[in-house]
Amino acid sequence: MDDLTLLPAQLDALLTGETNTIANLSNAAALLMQTLPDLNWAGFYLFDEAANDLILGPFQGKVACMHITPGNGVVGTSFAKKEVLVVPNVHEFAGHIACDSASESEIVAPIIVNNKIVAILDIDSPSLNRFSTSDADIITEFAAIVAKHF
Known part of the structure; x- marks a missing residue:
């Protein structure tokens, strides 16, 4: 990845003043897809506490799984562990x-608001070992900015 240290600040500037969560998540996904090279999917899974389910949210890329159970797959594991996961x-x-x-x-990466995970940011690449x-x-840091504007 190129020097993308400005990406979180770019996101913060983009989302400042907007209070609609769906609009913010949509633009966050679009910013990732247009800025990061070698991606095939970037988006969010929103946690539905009542259903104990991660539901497909705003994204850029091909059609995606609509439901992921916490603890299952990379997204669900990130939720269960409450941590960023890099899968080479x-x-x-x-x-x-x-x-x-x-x-x-x-x-x-989990999106954490008031110490609760509200969503998972998910980014996929068609290349092995894409993420460092x-x-x-x-x-x-990007996920923390998303949480700030959630």
Whole structure:
């Protein structure tokens, strides 16, 4: 990934003044897709507490799985562990949910508001080993900006 340290600040500027969560998540997904090279999907799964389910939210990319149970797949594991996950090869991740067979690597980050996960940011790449530790740091900060505007 190129030097993308400005990405969280760009997101903050983009979302400032907008209070609609769907609009903010939509623009956050679009910013990721237009800024990060070598992606095939970027978007959000929103946590429905009553149903104990992660529901497909705003995204950019091909059609996606609509429901993910907490604890299942990369997204559900991130939710259960309440942490960012970098998966260099999704085919080696136990329980990976293949929503798009073209995806090879993935990074996910929880969106935490008032100490509760409200969503999971999910980013997929068609390349193996696409995401680095520095990418994880930037995506962690990006997720915190999303939470600030949630």
